[in-house]
Amino acid sequence: MNYYKYEGPIVLIDSMVVSNIWSAKTWAATEKKAMNNFKFQAKRALGLVATAKVKLPGKITVIQKG
Numbered sequence: 001m002n003y004y005k006y007e008g009p010i011v012l013i014d015s016m017v018v019s020n021i022w023s024a025k026t027w028a029a030t031e032k033k034a035m036n037n038f039k040f041q042a043k044r045a046l047g048l049v050a051t052a053k054v055k056l057p058g059k060i061t062v063i064q065k066g
Contacts (some may be wrong), residue, residue, distance in 0.1 A: 001027050004034035008058010010042045018035050018046060022058075051054055 004026055010019040024041045028034035039054050048054070 011055040015058030
């Protein structure tokens with residue numbers, strides 16, 4: 001599992017930018033799983049329901065390989 005960091009905006013599915021600068025960290029086996037974790041964290045931070053559609057077009061970086 002690797003430790004990932006996301007930095008960038010949160011965009012709702014209708015192209016409305018909710019937050020220009022947002023960052024989060026997570027442990028995940030793959031970058032795809034990390035992105036799913038980041039989307040979940042973003043929804044929780046904004047108080048959105050789990051079925052809400054969000055895009056995270058920012059950068060994902062690996063902080064620590066493990």
